Amino acid sequence: DAGVIQSPRHEVTEMGQEVTLRCKPISGHDYLFWYRQTMMRGLELLIYFNNNVPIDDSGMPEDRFSAKMPNASFSTLKIQPSEPRDSAVYFCASGPGAQTFGSGTRLTVV
Amino acid sequence: QKEVEQDPGPLSVPEGAIVSLNCTYSNSAFQYFMWYRQYSRKGPELLMYTYSSGNKEDGRFTAQVDKSSKYISLFIRDSQPSDSATYLCAVIQGAQKLVFGQGTRLTINP
Numbered sequence: 001d002a003g004v005i006q007s008p009r010h011e012v013t014e015m016g017q018e019v020t021l022r023c024k025p026i027s028g029h030d031y032l033f034w035y036r037q038t039m040m041r042g043l044e045l046l047i048y049f050n051n052n053v054p055i056d057d058s059g060m061p062e063d064r065f066s067a068k069m070p071n072a073s074f075s076t077l078k079i080q081p082s083e084p085r086d087s088a089v090y091f092c093a094s095g096p097g098a099q100t101f102g103s104g105t106r107l108t109v110v
Numbered sequence: 111q112k113e114v115e116q117d118p119g120p121l122s123v124p125e126g127a128i129v130s131l132n133c134t135y136s137n138s139a140f141q142y143f144m145w146y147r148q149y150s151r152k153g154p155e156l157l158m159y160t161y162s163s164g165n166k167e168d169g170r171f172t173a174q175v176d177k178s179s180k181y182i183s184l185f186i187r188d189s190q191p192s193d194s195a196t197y198l199c200a201v202i203q204g205a206q207k208l209v210f211g212q213g214t215r216l217t218i219n220p
Contacts, residue, residue: 004153031206033208042198042210042211042212042213043154043198043210043213045207045208045209048206048207050206056207091153091154093153095206096206097206098144098156098159099156099208100155100156101153101154101155102153103151103152103153104151104152104153106151
């Protein structure tokens, strides 16, 4: 298995633009998690899905953030409009149990 | 109070030393405890997990949980330069939600 696959690896965008991050979980894993990591706040859970259904989105910072999981092999995290304070590394992970993380998307909003 | 507290370091030790990494947690209901290792510009990877109190050993690594004091420890024996990474403790909250500590940046000097 190729593990959790995230794209793009790096994204630089201008403030106000829409950003879409993508994730392919490990086949057979029925939980999918989106995290954000910054120096100041560490690794924070944004939202997680079970069997493609959002279970807990209490970590989503505001309405500019949205996440979808249209099928078991694909999920997106969208930021619209993006702001400089959204700059971070965004990780996707899949489970159950011990979560396996992707390599992350490093987002820079200028 | 954060649910999981971890000293961010940085921690720098000579090769061959014994390393002790520690976390405290606030909720006595937590039962599963994990340690993740994160190399620079990579996603976290699961190193060890333990259930309830006690020790678990895996090669040079030992994870220890003391539920009476709500204390989690990771010991690394005969530390190697390849152990240089950020180490994150985590607890499972609810069914699948992981709550992470801030992470401790460790450097092993040759």
